[in-house]
Every structure is written in C-alpha cells, then in structure tokens.
Amino acid sequence: xxxxxAFVKKEVFHITRDFRTMLILFGMPVAQILLFGFAITNEIRxxxxxxxxxxxxxxxxxxxxxxxxxxxxxxxSYLQSAEEIExxxxxxxxxxxxxxxxxxxxxxxxxxxxELQIIADAxxxxxxxxxxxxTQSIVRDFVASLNPGPPxxxxxxxEVRFRYNQNLKGVFLFVPGLITIILxxxxxxxxxxxxxxxxxxxxxxxxxxxxxxxxxxxxxxxxPYIFLAFFISIIVLLLGYFVFGVPIKGNLLLLxxxxxxxxxxxxxxxxxxxxxxxxxLVALMISVMGLLLPTIILSGFxxxxxxxxxxxxxxxxxxxxxxxxxxxxxxxxKGSGIDMVWKETLIILGFAMLFIMMSLKKFNIRIG
Amino acid sequence: xxxxxxxMPIVQLLILSNAATFEIKNLxxxxxxxxxxxxxNRLKSKFYQTDYFxxxxxxxxxxxxEAQLSRNTADIICEIPQDFEKNAVKYGLSKVFFKIxxxxxxxxxxxxxxxxxxxxxxxxxxxxxxxYKLSSAIASxxxxxxxxxxxxxxxxxxxxxxxxxxxxxxxxVTLIGGFLSSLNIVREKEMGTIEQINxxxxxxxxxxxxxxxxxWILALFVFTIGLLCTRxxxxxxxxxxxxxxxxxxxxxxLAIMGIGLFLSSxxxxxxxxxxxxxxxxxxxILMSGLFTAIENMPVWAQNLTRINPLRYFxxxxxxxxxxxxxxxxxxxxxxxxxxxxxATNSIAVWRYRKKS
Amino acid sequence: MTSDAVISSENLTKKFGxxxxxxxxxxxxxxxxxxxxxxxxxxxxxxxxxxxxxxxRPTSGKGFVAGxxxxxxxxxxxxxxxxxxxxxxxxEDLTVNENIQFYAGIYGLDxxxxxxxxxxxxxxxxxxxxxxxxISSLPLGWKQKLAFSVAIVHEPDIVFLDEPTGGVDPVxxxxxxxxxxxxxxxxxxxxxxxxxxxxxxxxxxxxxxxDGRIEAIGSTDHxxxxxxxxxxxxxxxILARNVEI
Numbered sequence: 001x002x003x004x005x006a007f008v009k010k011e012v013f014h015i016t017r018d019f020r021t022m023l024i025l026f027g028m029p030v031a032q033i034l035l036f037g038f039a040i041t042n043e044i045r046x047x048x049x050x051x052x053x054x055x056x057x058x059x060x061x062x063x064x065x066x067x068x069x070x071x072x073x074x075x076x077s078y079l080q081s082a083e084e085i086e087x088x089x090x091x092x093x094x095x096x097x098x099x100x101x102x103x104x105x106x107x108x109x110x111x112x113x114x115e116l117q118i119i120a121d122a123x124x125x126x127x128x129x130x131x132x133x134x135t136q137s138i139v140r141d142f143v144a145s146l147n148p149g150p151p152x153x154x155x156x157x158x159e160v161r162f163r164y165n166q167n168l169k170g171v172f173l174f175v176p177g178l179i180t181i182i183l184x185x186x187x188x189x190x191x192x193x194x195x196x197x198x199x200x201x202x203x204x205x206x207x208x209x210x211x212x213x214x215x216x217x218x219x220x221x222x223x224p225y226i227f228l229a230f231f232i233s234i235i236v237l238l239l240g241y242f243v244f245g246v247p248i249k250g251n252l253l254l255l256x257x258x259x260x261x262x263x264x265x266x267x268x269x270x271x272x273x274x275x276x277x278x279x280x281l282v283a284l285m286i287s288v289m290g291l292l293l294p295t296i297i298l299s300g301f302x303x304x305x306x307x308x309x310x311x312x313x314x315x316x317x318x319x320x321x322x323x324x325x326x327x328x329x330x331x332x333x334k335g336s337g338i339d340m341v342w343k344e345t346l347i348i349l350g351f352a353m354l355f356i357m358m359s360l361k362k363f364n365i366r367i368g
Numbered sequence: 369x370x371x372x373x374x375x376m377p378i379v380q381l382l383i384l385s386n387a388a389t390f391e392i393k394n395l396x397x398x399x400x401x402x403x404x405x406x407x408x409n410r411l412k413s414k415f416y417q418t419d420y421f422x423x424x425x426x427x428x429x430x431x432x433x434e435a436q437l438s439r440n441t442a443d444i445i446c447e448i449p450q451d452f453e454k455n456a457v458k459y460g461l462s463k464v465f466f467k468i469x470x471x472x473x474x475x476x477x478x479x480x481x482x483x484x485x486x487x488x489x490x491x492x493x494x495x496x497x498x499x500y501k502l503s504s505a506i507a508s509x510x511x512x513x514x515x516x517x518x519x520x521x522x523x524x525x526x527x528x529x530x531x532x533x534x535x536x537x538x539x540x541v542t543l544i545g546g547f548l549s550s551l552n553i554v555r556e557k558e559m560g561t562i563e564q565i566n567x568x569x570x571x572x573x574x575x576x577x578x579x580x581x582x583x584w585i586l587a588l589f590v591f592t593i594g595l596l597c598t599r600x601x602x603x604x605x606x607x608x609x610x611x612x613x614x615x616x617x618x619x620x621x622l623a624i625m626g627i628g629l630f631l632s633s634x635x636x637x638x639x640x641x642x643x644x645x646x647x648x649x650x651x652x653i654l655m656s657g658l659f660t661a662i663e664n665m666p667v668w669a670q671n672l673t674r675i676n677p678l679r680y681f682x683x684x685x686x687x688x689x690x691x692x693x694x695x696x697x698x699x700x701x702x703x704x705x706x707x708x709x710x711a712t713n714s715i716a717v718w719r720y721r722k723k724s
Numbered sequence: 725m726t727s728d729a730v731i732s733s734e735n736l737t738k739k740f741g742x743x744x745x746x747x748x749x750x751x752x753x754x755x756x757x758x759x760x761x762x763x764x765x766x767x768x769x770x771x772x773x774x775x776x777x778x779x780x781r782p783t784s785g786k787g788f789v790a791g792x793x794x795x796x797x798x799x800x801x802x803x804x805x806x807x808x809x810x811x812x813x814x815x816e817d818l819t820v821n822e823n824i825q826f827y828a829g830i831y832g833l834d835x836x837x838x839x840x841x842x843x844x845x846x847x848x849x850x851x852x853x854x855x856x857x858x859i860s861s862l863p864l865g866w867k868q869k870l871a872f873s874v875a876i877v878h879e880p881d882i883v884f885l886d887e888p889t890g891g892v893d894p895v896x897x898x899x900x901x902x903x904x905x906x907x908x909x910x911x912x913x914x915x916x917x918x919x920x921x922x923x924x925x926x927x928x929x930x931x932x933x934x935d936g937r938i939e940a941i942g943s944t945d946h947x948x949x950x951x952x953x954x955x956x957x958x959x960x961x962i963l964a965r966n967v968e969i
Contacts (some may be wrong), residue, residue: 006829010818017817020635024643031651039669040660043477047663089521090693092683095663113513122520123690124531126390126478127661132518133481136488139514147511153495154456158487160466160480163437168473193639202811206875209777209807209884210830211799281555284642297387302659304475307393309386326440333471334438 003212007220014194015224025228029182029236036178037171037244044130045071049096050088052079059105063116066142067098072134089121096120096131108146164333175240176328177301179233180262180321184295186229187263188270189287191222195274196283214363222267229263249335258331258341261348262324268355275362295321320351377540377590381597384536390659391528392478393419398442399426400433405453407494411464414490415446420482437469444468444479456494474660522607522690533602534685535658537594538620538678542652545587545621546645549580549628553720554641557632576717580625587621588614598689607692613685616698619705620681626712627677633720652678677708729788730755730882730913731776736785738771745771747936748785753915753929755881758908760927761917762956764964768936769917770810773884776915777807790881803831806875806883810890814871816860820851823859824874831878845873865896872903876912883907885916889923901926924956932963939963 016022049067053060067073076094079085085097099117101107108114118135120128165172195218198204207217240246248255269291277283297303298312299321305313316322323344330336338345397415401408415421424442427433436442447465456462466483470476523530570578595613598604606613628645635641655662655669656678662670673679680701687693695702731753738746746768753759763769774780776789778798787794789801814823821842828838846852849869859867868888876883885904889897901923908914916927924930924944931941940947940963944956951959 002834003830003832006826009829010815010822010826013818013822014815018637018640020640021643024640024647028647028650031647032654035651035654035669039665039672040654041664044661044664090687090691090697092687092691092693092697108512108514112511113515115515115517117517117519119519119521121691122523122526123686124661125520125523125526125528126392126474128520128523129478129526130481132520133485136485136516139516140488143512143514153498154460154462154491156456156462156464156487156491158464158466158484160468162468162470162476165470165473165476168470168476170473172470173472190639201813201816202809203813203815205774205779205809206807206813207830208779209802209805210827211802211832212830213799280638281551284638288642297384303388303390304392304472306396307389307391312383312387329471330438336438340438 004216004220007212007217008223011194011221011224015228025182025186025232026235029178029232030239033171033174033178033236033239034243036174037169040170043168044127044134046074047072047095047127047131048076048093049073049098050077050079050085050094051075051098051100052082052085053100053104054102055100055104055106057103057105059108060100063100063139063142064098066138067135070134070138072131072138085119094121095127096135098135169244169246171240171244172246172333173302173329175236175244175246176325176332177299179236179259179328180299180301180325181292181296182232182236183229183259183263184266184291184321186232187222187225188266188273188291189284190228191225191267191270192273192277192283192287193280194225195221195271196277196280199274200279215360218271218363222271226263226267230259233259246332248332250331250337254338255328255331258324258327258345258348261345261352262320265320265348265352265355268352268359271359272355272362275359294319298322300325320348323347323351374593377544377593378597380540381533381536381594382601384539385529385533385602388532388536388659389528390474392475392482394422395420395443395479395482396424396441397421397483398424398433398436398445400428400430400445400447401426402428402450403448403452407453407456408448410494411448411487411490412446414486415483418482418486421486433467437467440469442469443475444483446483529602530604530690531686533598533604534689535656535682537591537598538656538681538685539653539658540594541587541591541617541621541681542624542649542678544590545583545624546628546649547642548583548586549625550631550635550641550645551628551638552579552583553629553632554635554638558637572720573717576629576720580629583625584618584621587625588617591617591621604689606689608688609694612695612698613688616681616684616688616702616705619702619709620677623677623705623708623712626709626716629716630712630719633716652676655679656682658682677705680705680708728755729753730790731759731915732788733776734786736772736775736787737783738768738775738780739783744936746775746782749933749936749938751931751938751941753913755913756908756911758904758914758916758926758928760924760930761915761933762921762924762930762960763917763919763933764960765919767933767964769919769933770886772933773886773915773917776801777805777884778802804881806878806880808871808875808883808885808888810887814859814867814874817858819856819858820846820862820870821855823870824877827874828877833878841877845870845877849873865892865899868892868896868900869903872900876907880912882913882915885914887917887919889918889920897923921955921957921960930956932960934964 051064053064068075073096077088079088079097088094088097097119099119101115101117104114104116116139118132120132122128162168198207208214237248241248273283273286277286295301298305298316299319300316301321305316305322308316327341327344330341399412401412416423424436433442433445437445445467447467449463449465452462452464464487466480468476468479520526599606627648631641631644635644655673655676657673662673662679665673684698684701687698729752732751734750735748736746736750737744737748749772761769761773771780775782775787776794778794778801782794790804792801794801815826818826824842824845825838828841833841842855846855849866851866851870854862862870872885872888889900904914904916918924927944929941929943930947931938933939940959947959948954948956951962953959953962
C-alpha cells in the first residue's frame, strides 16, 4: 500500500505540474458549455429579408408591416427589380425575399385572391424551412384578419407540449455529451499518453524491474485520472444545473455509478491504446482519430443518430459513448431509474469487460 | 503516413457529410386516437404520406404513449381527443395535442414545424371540401385568400449535404494545416532536435518557411481532393470561380498555420500543443456558423465571431460554391483574412525569435 | 554453481521469432564484483540483462539471481535488485526530492528511511541546494549520478546498469565510476553493460558478447594477454570485427 501511495503521489505531481494542460482541461468544458448555453441557438430572430414590392399599395404595405413586426424578420432593403434578388443573395446578407406581384391589393379586392412569392436562400435548408413556416403563419393570420366576421371553415388548434426541455435549450443535449467527451479525453487519451510517455522515456522498464506488479502500476497510474475526470464532470453538472437549469431528475447515485462504469470502459481503452502505441504521437493520433472523433460524430452527442445512413447507425452501436449518452440523458433529463436503462448499462458493462480483458492480455504479452 | 493523408480526407468527408446532419427525417410518431373517426383517420394518413414521419404505433393508452417517449421509441406523440370530428363539424373548432421529446431542442423545433405543416394541409383540405359543398348550396361570397408560391434557391431539394459539404472542406483544411504545424515544431523541441537547428546558420524565417511550406501545399492538396469529392461524389456543382476559391483557401491556410506556429512556440510538449489547438478549434467551429447560423446568436457572440477566421472561410466557400458569388462580393472577406494571415504569422515569428 | 555466485546462467537463450538475440550464454558473477558486459550495439547485452531483471522471459536455459530462479521467482528477485536504464529513468517534471521519494516509495521504504536517504544522497552528490529543483533543470552528468543513487536507494544486493554513461564527457564518466566503486565497496554487486571499451578497464571482470554469444570472459589483463594486445578496444576489434591486429 505504501508503494501504491508513493506511485499515486508521483502521478498527481505529473498532472498538476502541467499547468497548461490543466488550464485547458478545466477551461475547455466551461467555455464550451457557456458558449452552448448563451451563444448557440437555433431560434431564429431578426432574419434579414428584402422586399420587392411591385404594387406598393396599402395592402402590401400592411402585410409588410406584419412581417416586420413579427420579430422573426428584419428589413435589410427594398429592392427595385427582380434582377437585384440574385445580387443581394450573392452578397450573403439576406435569407429571404418577399415579392409582391403587380396589383397585389387590387387583385385581392377585385378577385378575392392574390399571389405572393417568397424566395428563400436554401443553402441552409433548416433555416429556409423554418423561415418559410414563419411566413406561412403570418400570411395565414393576415388573411384571417381580412375576412371579417366569424372564421369560415373549420379550425383545428394544435396544442404543443415540449417534454423534458420546455424552452428547447441546446444545453440540455450538450451537458450529457460534454461529460462523455471529457471522460473520454481525460481517462482514455490522457492515460494512454501518460503510459506511453513512460515507455518513450524508458521509465516504464525501471518500474517493471521494481517489485511493483504491472497491474499495480497501471491501477496506481490511472487513479488520479479517474478523480480528475470525476471532478471535471461534476463541475459541468453543477454549471449546467445552476447556470442553465439543466436538471438531474433521476437518482444521483445511479448517475455516479454509471459514470464510474463508463470510466472503467474508457480507461481500459486508454490502456489498450498504450499497449499498441510506442510513442506519444502515435497514442495521440489513435486517441483522436480512433476514439475522440468517432465519439463526437457518431455518439449522438451533436448529430441525431436516427438520421444517419444505416451503415453509420450500425457502426454507432459499437461506440460505448452512444450508450452512455443515452443513459445520462435518461437519468438526468427524464428521471429514469435503472429499470429504464438496464439494457444500456449491460452493454457498457460488456464493453468494459471486453476492453479490460483485452488490455490485460496485451499488457501481459508485452511483458512476457 | 502519406496514404493516410490522402485517404483520410475522403473518408472523413464521406463519413462527416453523412453523419453531421441536422436533416430531420423519419421522425417517429405515435398516435393516441381517442376519436377513431373519418377525420382522425385522414389526419393520421397525412402523416403516413410524408417522408418526415414514420408511424411507430397507436393505442388509446396515454401511459403507453408516454413510455414510448421516454424510451426514445417515439419522438412525438399526437393525441386526437374524443369528439375531434364532431367538434370540428358542429362547432368549427377542434384540438389536437402534440407532445414532443425536446431534449434535442433543434430537432424538437423542426418536428413542430413539420407537424403543423401537415395539420395545416389537412385543415385546408377539409375546408376546401366544405366550402365547395357550401358554395354549391348557398351562394355566399368567397373569402379572400392569398396564394403563396415558395421557391428555395440554390438548394431546391433542401438537401442538407449541399449545405454541409463545402463547410466540411473548411474543417478539413483547418485540421490538417493547424494540427500539423502546431505539432511539428513542438515535436522538435520535445525531442531536442531544435537545438541542433538553432546552431546551424539557417535563418529563423528560413527554418519556419521550410517547415511550413510542405504543410501549406499539403493542406491545399487536401482541399483539392475535397473539391473533387464535392463535385463528383456529392454532385454539388461549383457555381462560382475556382480561382477565387483557391486564392482564399491559400490565404486562409496561412492564417491557420500562423496560429499553429504560435501555439507550438508557447507550448513545451506535443500533448499541450494538441490540447490547446483542440480547444481553440472547437470554439472556432462552434462559432463559425457551421451548424447554427451566426445571425441567431446574441450580439456579443456575433461580435466575437469576427475574430474567428473559420467564419470567413465558411461564408466564402458557401457563397462561392453554392451561389456563385464573385470576388466583388467577398472582397471584404479577402481583406480580413489577409489581415489575419499577416497578424498570426508575425506574432508567431516574433514569439519564436524571442524564445530562442 | 559456486556458492558465492550471485548471478549465474547456463545456456540462457532468448529468441524473438527466428532471430536469436541471446545464444546459450553461460557465466557467473561473484558477490561484490563489478562485472562488465561488453559488446557492440545489438550484440544482445540489453536483452540478456532484461532476462535477469525479470523484464523478459527466457526461451530456454537456466538463470539465477541472488540464488533465485529467474523463471519462477522473478517477483522475489525484483525486491533484491536495482535497475538503471539507458535513459536515466528520472522524471523531468518532478523535483530531485520527489524522484527520490518516489523510487524509495515503490520499493517500500518507510518514511523515516526515505527522509534519511534524501539527506544522505543530497549531501553525497552535493545537491542540497537543488533538492526542490526540477530534474529538467539539472545538467546531464548530475542526472546520471542521481539516477544511479536512486537505483540503489533501497540497498539492493545487485544493481543492473544498462549503458549508464551514454552521452557524457570523460570527466563526468570518471566521477560516475567513483560512485560505482563506492557501491561495490559496500558489497553491492554491479552488473554493467557498455559499449565504451575504455570503461571495461574499470571492471573486475568482463564478458565480450558478439551476435548473442559470449566470445570471451575474464579479467581485462587476462584477456589482453590472451589476445596479445595492449587495449580492450583491440580485443573488441579482434573478436567482434575479426580484425587482425
């Protein structure tokens, strides 16, 4: 035990002495979560639009006012001719052009119907889609106000309720994902690098020639990283909770248990990498290319998995982080208990055992 | 190493363009139909007919529906209350309830859009039928209406890949140019070989240019591969000028390499350099408009994006490839990115000199 | 096996696939001896040493360290040996004291002994002023001396030194050997590999390895007389390079 403590102490020195890395480790999640909470939103307000009004009557003006007072749109400019549409779009400032045809109001009065053209810059399809939806509902309301008396025809009012995240905040999805990435970064990447560094510097041999058993060396080496990872995760949880109101509805102990289970998985991955890699650079490359990027892209952290092609969905199943994110989301946001996440938990447990076995075997071969 | 550098970008582009998508399709919808009427069936079949929704089940148990939502087997629940049809016909007013899993706020927002569109379609369909019956019965005045024609320019089929692929090129070039340049010199430092170079008569700037030139060429090479993929794998035609695109890419890579170079001069180990670069790049990406439009951000955040070189390239590449914008439309961008390139590289070289 | 042999081997062999790194070596090292293990780079010196330290499992043959079987009792062996690798094995981002504490700690020394050792070492190496300085700030020669002292901080029976003097000037090398002598006088058996032939002269006995085999063994005087040359370098040239002198 004394030996063990001496080892852990030395590892703590390594970690705390690298001030820049520590700064990044703590600064990165904080900065990211603040950005996600405050800066990045999908809510569209004040989209720049241009208006080409060929008729310039009081009805087109009224409708224009409806558009501009809705809060969704902001007038960039009035266009004079259809040719300008293209040039304005190319400048990249406006998202939408509303074109009133000639005699817009007159047609409406005389023939009871009129036409309106709306051209969206669809380079960003989601924005275009959303903006067009806004215009539709504005026009609908406008038409209703033109027809006095009780509304003709049937009305069906949709009542929408958002579950688990009433204000559609991006941070809700981000907090579980961020915790996953941090656990990955600290436990898998940093341990693999720190183990390979001992190899690269030749100190590993000396450690192996000492009475410390290989398994003791590894365990002593990873313990500080486990604490570090936990510490940062908890900071993220607290930040999410107190600054953005991301709740922890489920059982905190269950959440911590799942965290621990996932950490075991990523740690054994890190150890596995260190048995393969001879230099820090290689360990770095494998961690980033083989672990971090696939995790960010295919775990459902940012991009919904359901919309990916089948083959990628299939690949995503072998990414432990995918299951972990599901678990964390369910526990934190939906308040699920173990009865709702036991399947995912078993899958992670399976991964953990597989990786631990593989890394132990690899490590032993290397020594033998 | 070399095949990796050639193959990686293609693989990344293929995977990312397919994976990094906010295109929402096949949303799983579950119905609680308490009415079981002609209208309710017609409404359901409307959902059935679009690509956006995929019906996962139906019951008259709210509890079961909620369970679907919490188990992620449904994204949205549509509840059609009892007397849905009766109320509509008799009083002209009825309700439907949508309950949406909103953990992913963006997806939830779009889901509502789609669902409401379908509902609107349904409403106008039955109203047309009714007014037709009505107008044949009594000659009442036709209500006023405005027909709206929509057109989606530059991406008629609203294909998300068209939006993402050009932007992913920016990412690719940034990662290659930035990572390699930030790791390279720090590696020499860590290995101690930089001392040897420092004692040779080679000038500092010669050393730096010699180090960076290959990466600059490499990054542009990767850019070329990416452009070819864009054209021949994703079938996104290049609307604008190739020259403008390359000129901008060339300056942009210089700016990014300047950042990498600066990082490698202020860090001691590869791990540090890589962590710091990663940190910066993630923030640059989040604030570049890659996924979420910059215009939606609060004003302070929008101002912050002004010091993000990725933002400018992201805008330029989308404008040039998709809309065919010419040099005139992006000349401000050119000016700014050139400023970046000069600034980052001078700071880096100054810092590097001071250190040794 | 003679009774005072602390290291002995009989036909010890290590193969990596079809390549034979160590080829049936048989020798003995006596207690308190400074035994030099010489040979060109790649002759198999380090591989042989790693088998004695329990870092590599031999393919065949017998080997004993401190009377313990290197196959079965490698964990016991590890408690009784010290090991210094080619690259000094000190942590650059730790201070002098922290390095001593760490290595003494993993050999299970108690806190009091560790503190005593810290004082002894810094006195002996004149490092008192540098106790709390990072290793990275020390000159190479000091690192080397400290690394050696750390390798014997737990007072092992035998210390294995793998090319300990790479990259330092002759004066520092000489100082380093003074430390080795001191340890040998205290009864520590020193097993040292090197490819500096002038260092062979400092050893009590040496063996010369060529392509995994021991080609010659004995005191330096004995070997020089046997091959009728004036320096160990010439012995090496005759054996390893087949040069006629």
